[in-house]
Structures are given as C-alpha cells and as structure tokens.
Amino acid sequence: MKKYFSIINIHTLLVICVSLISSFISKYFHLFLNIDFIIVEIVIAFPLAFSLRVAFRRREVALRYLSLFKASLQSVVYAICDSKLDELKKSEFRKIATFLSEELVQYLARNQNDESRVQDASHLIYTFVRANRDVLKSRISFKIFLFVFRINESVEFLLATRRHGIPWGPKLVVLMAIYIFVIFYPAAFLNDGDASFSFLLITTAFRGFFLISFYNMLSLLEDPFNQKSPDGIRVFDFRPIYDSNTLLDISKVQPV
Structure with missing residues (x-):
C-alpha cells in the first residue's frame, strides 16, 4: 500500500x-x-505526454532485454550442463552464472551502485567458455558464444538504461508550468x-x-x-x- x-x-x-x-x-x-x-495547459500537456511515452517505452524495452538476459543465460547453463565437462567445472559455471544474475539485479534495484562489478561478472562467462572451448564441441561452443553475445548486449543495455534517465528539459518545463x-x-x-x-x-x-x-x-x-x-x-x-x-x-x- x-x-x-x-x-x-x-x-x-x-x-x-x-x-x-x-x-x-x-x-x-x-x-x-x-x-x-490554454497556453499553460499546452505547455503542461505536451511535454508531459512526451515524457510519459518515453518512460513507458523504456520500461517496455527493459522488460524485453531482461527476458533476453534470463533466457540466454539459462540456455548457456543448459548447454554447459549437457556438455562433457566434469561436474566440478559445471558447478563452477553455475556459480559464475548465479553471481552475474545476482550482481545485475542488485545493481538495477539500486542495492549497489558499482556497475563495474556487473561488467566483470559478465566477462567471467566469456573467460570460462574460452578457457574450456577445447573440451566443448565446436558446434556447441559456437552456439554458446552466440548466447554470450546476447547476454553482453542485454547487460550493456540494462546498465545504460539504469545510468541514463529521460530528457530533463520537458520535465523542468512541466514542473515550472504547474507552479505558474x-x-x-x-x-x-x-x-x-x-x-x-x-x-x-x-x-x-x-x-x-x-x-x-x-x-x-x-x-x-x-x-x-x-x-x-x-x-x-x-x-x-x-x-x-x-x-x-x-x-x-x-x-x-x-x-x-
């Protein structure tokens, strides 16, 4: 409530x-x-409608990239777990994937403000796959890298969305017009x-x-x-x- x-x-x-x-x-x-x-109402209505449209658009695209991040990361985990890697390596990768998802959601929820931790965690995925590509089949390794690229794209977009807000100019005009x-x-x-x-x-x-x-x-x-x-x-x-x-x-x- x-x-x-x-x-x-x-x-x-x-x-x-x-x-x-x-x-x-x-x-x-x-x-x-x-x-x-009428002029004051126009000054309030148009920037407000524009800013609300931008805000809803940001939310819609953020949901899309969050879904892409989760689906891509799960796909990589499933591929690794179905590979010929030993159980110790599989367990290590699950911990890396958990670490990445946890760092990302904590950053987006503003429980921590260091985005470099998210980027470092994302790089661990690539490092692990590259270090174990000899054990993985070439076809599986190629598919995993495709999902890794999607993960990186999702992470960078979500970080940019969290870092940058909507244009402040229309908001300032609306606020001043309301007080006037x-x-x-x-x-x-x-x-x-x-x-x-x-x-x-x-x-x-x-x-x-x-x-x-x-x-x-x-x-x-x-x-x-x-x-x-x-x-x-x-x-x-x-x-x-x-x-x-x-x-x-x-x-x-x-x-x-």
Whole structure:
C-alpha cells in the first residue's frame, strides 16, 4: 500500500501550500487577472505526454532485454550442463552464472551502485567458455558464444538504461508550468466571478494536486527498475535458478 502513496512527495506539499497562499492573497487583496490558461495547459500537456511515452517505452524495452538476459543465460547453463565437462567445472559455471544474475539485479534495484562489478561478472562467462572451448564441441561452443553475445548486449543495455534517465528539459518545463498555474489560477478564477475562499482554495489545490501527481508519476516511471514504484519492474523475478539440486532429472520422471 505504501507504494501507491509514493506519488505524494515534497512537490505535492509545496503545490498545496502555494495554492493556499495564492488563493488567500487573491481573495484578500481582490486580485483579478485576465489570463488565458490554454497556453499553460499546452505547455503542461505536451511535454508531459512526451515524457510519459518515453518512460513507458523504456520500461517496455527493459522488460524485453531482461527476458533476453534470463533466457540466454539459462540456455548457456543448459548447454554447459549437457556438455562433457566434469561436474566440478559445471558447478563452477553455475556459480559464475548465479553471481552475474545476482550482481545485475542488485545493481538495477539500486542495492549497489558499482556497475563495474556487473561488467566483470559478465566477462567471467566469456573467460570460462574460452578457457574450456577445447573440451566443448565446436558446434556447441559456437552456439554458446552466440548466447554470450546476447547476454553482453542485454547487460550493456540494462546498465545504460539504469545510468541514463529521460530528457530533463520537458520535465523542468512541466514542473515550472504547474507552479505558474497554481500561482495565477486563483486571480484568473476570481476574474470570471466571485467565490468564497474555501471554494477557491479547494478548486486550485485540487487542480494543482492532479497535475503534480502526474508529474510525480512520471518521476517514478523514469527509472523502470524503481522498486518503490507500484509500476517498477520486479527485477528479482529475472534471476534464473542454477542450483543443480533444482534441475530436473529426466531419468526420475515416471511416464504417464
């Protein structure tokens, strides 16, 4: 439930406070302004829609690459476990694969901020396959390297997505326009007709709260791996299982 209240932050409090102050000043000093808020609404709507579209696109592509990472890494593990390597080597590779997936999800979830650890763990996959390519069949070795390339591509994209956010320019324009709106809206509202202070405050605060909630939602969606957001990708679901005890032994499966 706490995640659903994450759209309420310091900006929400500031917008409500500014609404209170601007409503009081406009009512007490009888301020009237003839302002067309269509331009302000356009300034808010278009950058906000653009930024939200970019944020959803980032989330969609991040899900695709997380799925590609998990599937590729599992395929490499299955190929190694089905090879002629001894059990000690197979166990070593499962530990390397587990280490890589754990380092990646911890970095994406912001539990650690050193991306070089993820890159080093990814390089261990290549080092292991190259060191044991003589034991592996050439055909299997070639297929494994194809999956390794997909793993590297997925890792680098996910690291770049975590490192870089959406363009800050549209977000700044939206935030400034929201504050301008709640500052001047009470005086413009009084220009069209008289209203009580409580009605003026509720109207201004509600509109401001509605707009700033969209902005805060955009801030949460900016990082698709944000575990505090209700829409954040559950990155820990993309940790494959490499423990040999959990792998299915086909010989023990009874026919139906």
